[in-house]
Amino acid sequence: MKAVIPYKKTSAKSRLSPVLSLEEREEFVELMLNQVIDTLKEAGIGTIDILSPSRYGLESMTKASVLLDENDLNEALNRYLEQAEEPVMIVMADLPLLSPGHVKGIISTERDVCIVPGKGGGTNILFIKNPSGYRVRYYGSSFLTHCSIAKNTGQDVEIYDSFLAGTDIDEPEDLVELFIHGSGAAKEYISKKFRLEISRGRVRLAPV
Template sequence: MDHMWQGCGAFQIKRYFVVMDTNGKEAGMPVVALIPFKPVNPKTRLSCVLEPGERESFARCMLADVIEAVSGAGCEPRIISTEPYACRGATVEVIPGGLNETLNALLAQAGAPVLIIMADIPLATPGAVSRLISTGRDMAIAPGRGGGTNAIYLSEGSSYRVDYYGASFLKHARIARERGLSCKVIDSFRLHTDVDEKEDLVELLIHGRGRSREYLESLGFTISIEKGRVGVVRKGVHG
């Protein structure tokens, strides 16, 4: 995920209460899913293969895939955007603030379950998200590559604070221990696979099912195999 947040703004978050039905399953209001998103000049590390406008369109396709996954799992998506952005299927709040400061202030107001999920994991599915939010623990974490954190579920948002960037997975696990929270680490390929680099497009073209893969294919991207190594090429583009 790009370093995209600066400063801090004002915001509100509604409380979503979850009750138990007679079978012990969660019922009532859906879990709110906070999805940080940068609509302007996103995914700069893909500049080697995508033009600025293409990067913006691709980022929006990945966001749409994530929204579909969380909605399919019964969550209510809420986009936390750095810029004004119209998005079908989700509420958008424009908060031009620092990522950690913004999310922690939102969590401090949340006395109910909250999901924080990144907008660049287009392989996410409703099943993978459902697994994350149904562990019965105080929290669950889906690690990203390189020590990052792609998704966190909190049974009570106000019980926790986030600390993204760097080896955030280790930091988030430590914060859970310090606060005495039971934590489940979710080993999920679909939640683990974020898209930042050209090489990451391989997994999307092989395993993707949604708009992100369709968009890449519409631009001429395809899988290539050279000397036993799998990569991506774009038809009509050299280098």
């Protein structure tokens, strides 16, 4: 099997702009990407591809293969799946809480497809044993869509329910989860810029 990570560094993570500058966001997403790659490698995934519209930020990448595709995310991934001759795990690049144990649990599924739902109806990870017979459709409520696609193509689905694997870093409040539950370079980066602010309400981050 192999893993593919869709990735775009240019103008990354605009929803984090209230708390991080463009330069900081681009540095941050690169750290998260490398952390996800390291997690996959530690879990025993030998072949890892990065699918990106440009080489920006990937010029010196040696830990994974870089595949360029300027098309829309869905078109690029579906083209990738069409050419795959082995099971494929599609992993988003903003999952710094993902662990090797999660990856091993996902790929050990006895079902045809294993889906890790993200917040707000998204899809964080999609493991497909027969990729040539499956087409993805991200954006919107992609979790429900991907469940329906599997059902309509006669493939059984397992839902991998995990708070940590299901936490993608998109919004400022997501950084709180990284600060509390995370480790590694992504957390270290955020820890240098923020501190936890604890009150009677929800835990928040405040500038250092």
